[in-house]
Structure formats: C-alpha cells, structure tokens
Amino acid sequence: MRIITGSARGCRLKTPKGWNTRPTADRVKESLFNILGQKVMDRKVLDIFAGTGNLGLEALSRGAKACVMVDQATADIMKENVRLVRMQEKAVVRGGDVFAELGRFAGNREEFDLIFCDPPYHIGLWEKALLTIDRSEGIMARNGILVIEHGADENEIPELSSLVQVMNRRYGHTTQLSFYQWREYVEEVEA
Template sequence: MRVITGSARGARLKTPKGAAVTRPTADRVKESLFNILGSMVQGRKVLDIFAGTGNLGIEALSRGAESAVFVDKATEKLIRENLTITHLSDKAMVRSGDVFTEMTRLAQGQADFSLIFCDPPYHKGLWEQALQQIDQSQGLMAENGILVIEHGADEGEFPALGRLVQVMNRRYGHTTQLSFFQWKSYVESEEEEP
C-alpha cells in the first residue's frame, strides 16, 4: 500500500501482520475517492476514524490537508510508524481510545473537522452508529464539512438522519461503496446562491 501523490508520494505504508486487525481501503477505491475530492482536500482539518493503517488520513495530509486526527483502538503504533515513514507526524495526532468516546471528546472541544473519513469493518453496525453520532453532534464537523463513509456494497440501509444528507454515492464492484454526506443546511445554502 503506497501514498498515491503529494508530499509523501510513493511512500510504502506498513500494514499489520494478520488481516484480522485491519482491512485497508483498496488502491483503486482510494484513488477514486481522492479524485472525487480533488483540491477540496487542501487546507482541511481531517478526522480519520477506524483509521487502521492511517491510509486515508495520510493520503489527505500528503495532498495538502492542514492537520489530521487518527482514531483507532488497535493500531496506534502502526499509524505512528506510518506517519514517521511519510514525514507527516508534525501535522497529526493519534488517539487510541474507543472511536465513539473519542468523537464525543473531540466534539466537546469544538474540533470542527472539515473532512471526516469513516472506514470501519463492514457488517458490524459501526458505520451506522458513527453516522448517527456525527448527525447528532455539535462541534465535530464544520459547517462546510464532508463526511466520507466506506461500507459494504450490500449495506444500503441508512439510519434516520436529522441534519446530514447524502450528496453522492459510488459503488466499486461487489464489495465496496463510498457514501458522501454534508450538512443539509450547507447544501441548501449552496443551492440558493446564484
């Protein structure tokens, strides 16, 4: 697994021994994701939850994101090693607690992340729980924020949402899809502008 482009282009990221710990985003899915985001990554504050190897947040930093917070209970050391390899440690913070507890703490601190990646193991109800928590939170996602959820191609049932709205969905074969969300109020205000 390599960083595709930017300041850390070509850097090979470490992956854990044994696939049970993480399930890294496939290179073609990652490339498609960052092609969709394009220059919107630059200058953003990133939150990478269920971060695994740190693959998505590191790619964002390499492409000009301002900073990133990585949250994963099991892979803190691995993420730190990958940040060292890519020379991006000075722009990053790694938290090893429970994702949902850490999101609550970050929201209380008015973190206002403008790009959030959520890539948990599929079929465990984790992305649905994270989506609902972000929808109900104050201070976690910025007004112009983008939430990207990677989930199974057969996982299409979204929980009821009050403030977030799905703005895009992309499917990748029979295994993966990416769903993009933004605040309903932000999308509506953008549509009103001439």
C-alpha cells in the same frame, strides 16, 4: 499499501501482521481523492477507524493542513506510518475508542472539515458513527464533508436529522463510498 500522490508519493505503509484487515484499495482511494479534488487542500481532517492511517496520510500528502487519526487497535502502526511519511508535525494519533473520542471532539468543539470513516463492514459501526456525527455539534464543520466507506450490500441508511447524503459511488461487489454534508449547508449552496 502506499501513498498514491503528493509530498509522500510512493511511500509504503506498514500494515498489521496476521490481522484480517481490509485496507482501502488503491483504485477506491484514488477515486475518492479524485472526487474530493481541491477540497482536501488546507483542511483539518479526521480519520476514524483509521487502521494504518492510509486515508488520513493520503490527505496530508495531498495538502491537508492537519489530521487526527483514531483507532484503538492500530495506534502503534499508525505512529510508525506517520514517521515513515514524515508527517509528525501535522498528524496526531489517538488510540482510544472512536465513540469516546467523537464525544471529546464534540465537547471541545474541535470541528473537522473532512471526516473519513472506514470501519469493518457488517457490524453496525458506520451507521453508529453516522448517527453520532449527525446528532452532534462540534465535530464536523458547517461546510464539512463526511465520507463513509461501507459494504456494497450495506444500503440501509439510518434516519438522519441534520446530514444528507450528497453522493454515493459503488466499487465492484464489495465497497461503496457515501458522502454526507449538513442539510442546511447543501440547501444554502443550491439556492
């Protein structure tokens, strides 16, 4: 696993040894960042269920101004990867429970412009994270984008009150990316 482009291009990231991990494939990651384009520049990023920090570090390499990466199981690996790509001044690693951290962000009104959510598939975590963000002020900025990576067969979207799916892309038989924004913001932009 490596950083594809930007200031840390080509840096190889450490991965947990012996774990049954499912890192974002390079072609999916490249497609994701091609879709986002300039929307990464100067953004405050949140990467939940971050694993190695792959998505958050790629965003920093492409010009994001700051990134908070959260994963209870892999915080030490993420810290090593932050050092490897020399992003210590822009990256914060949190090793707590993702949902407890989301609660803290909401309470502190730490709004993020871009949120990546890439939990293990088929155990309900992406749905729970989507609902948490949908029902919480103070996590995602008004013009923010939430990107969820989930299984290609995970198509039951929970009932949302504030967010709307603005795009969905499928990659083979295993993965899809869903993009969400605030309904009011999308309606205002489209008007």
